[in-house]
Amino acid sequence: MDDVDRGLLHALQLDGRVPFARVADVLGVSETTVARRYKRLRSVASLRVVGVVNGVLFGRTAWTLRLRCTPDVALPLAKALAKRPDVSWVHVMSGGAEISCHAQLPPGEESVLLEKLPRAGRVLGVSAHSVLHAFALPPAWSGLRWLSDDQVERLRTEQPRMARVEVDDADRALLELLAVDGRVPYAELAARTRLSESTVRRRLDLLRHNGVVSYQVDIAAALLGYGTQARLWLTVPPHALTEVGRRLAEHEETSFVAATTGPTNLVAVVACRDSGELYRYLTESVGPLREITSLETAVLMRTVKQG
Numbered sequence: 001m002d003d004v005d006r007g008l009l010h011a012l013q014l015d016g017r018v019p020f021a022r023v024a025d026v027l028g029v030s031e032t033t034v035a036r037r038y039k040r041l042r043s044v045a046s047l048r049v050v051g052v053v054n055g056v057l058f059g060r061t062a063w064t065l066r067l068r069c070t071p072d073v074a075l076p077l078a079k080a081l082a083k084r085p086d087v088s089w090v091h092v093m094s095g096g097a098e099i100s101c102h103a104q105l106p107p108g109e110e111s112v113l114l115e116k117l118p119r120a121g122r123v124l125g126v127s128a129h130s131v132l133h134a135f136a137l138p139p140a141w142s143g144l145r146w147l148s149d150d151q152v153e154r155l156r157t158e159q160p161r162m163a164r165v166e167v168d169d170a171d172r173a174l175l176e177l178l179a180v181d182g183r184v185p186y187a188e189l190a191a192r193t194r195l196s197e198s199t200v201r202r203r204l205d206l207l208r209h210n211g212v213v214s215y216q217v218d219i220a221a222a223l224l225g226y227g228t229q230a231r232l233w234l235t236v237p238p239h240a241l242t243e244v245g246r247r248l249a250e251h252e253e254t255s256f257v258a259a260t261t262g263p264t265n266l267v268a269v270v271a272c273r274d275s276g277e278l279y280r281y282l283t284e285s286v287g288p289l290r291e292i293t294s295l296e297t298a299v300l301m302r303t304v305k306q307g
Helices: 003-014 020-027 031-044 071-082 110-115 149-155 169-180 186-193 197-209 238-249 275-286
Strands: 048-053 061-069 087-093 098-105 123-136 213-218 228-235 254-260 266-272 294-305
Touching: 003 020, 003 031, 003 149, 003 213, 020 031, 020 149, 048 169, 061 071, 071 087, 071 098, 071 294, 087 228, 098 294, 123 238, 169 186, 169 197, 169 213, 186 197, 197 213, 228 275, 238 254, 238 266, 266 275, 275 294
Parallel strands: none
Antiparallel strands: 048 213, 061 098, 061 123, 087 098, 087 294, 123 254, 228 266, 228 294, 254 266
């Protein structure tokens, strides 16, 4: 990828529905070039921009789950999990004997999640951690950063205010389409939902402004040069939880850091160039955080679903 590709990816991270003309102006190229690069990245690199609904605003609870299973069912089970709209970030880990994923579930649905899956009887153990507070989230991952501060400022959008909005059937239809492709043109959204284009624009602006939907870049980290990803489970004393969480979130390697319930109380996902860089990160960046009393690491062998 060259500067135009990386600049486009960073622009989409800042605003998933940013007009190509605006990106072209910031990058100093033609709008046709930006559109052509986007089409190529979708075809060659499986780039997607997806509309992600904030289920917390609708009473759902964020969970991070860890499943131990026999290696022969790990991939089929991971794929079954990935098909669920309430499950994201599905990874096969630890030599193919573990799965990790995130879910946004209504109260009381935690156990029902597994009961509805094929091969659930081959699961040897489940560790479910309720996410209490997020210090870093994947949409802000530093691995996509490329533009200068001035270019970022020219593309910056208003931050959502995170307020409750009444969502009707028409809104749900729009959100389902955006979950597949967050850049579906307004005219196509209007035609497929039988709404006017002005109504579609108004509803999506309202949903976005109030934090109901956000647009996230979905692309394999390996294509950006990050060949080794790992999930970390850490334990720190309660009085140090916020401080350690914030410090981990400041590391360029982390894409996700959150305080959770469970036997460990911090979880993180890191992306490194290779295993040597992961070793240096653990020893030189995590090691000096003396408040950490335990650390478990699992390399992500395969990513089945991201956004």
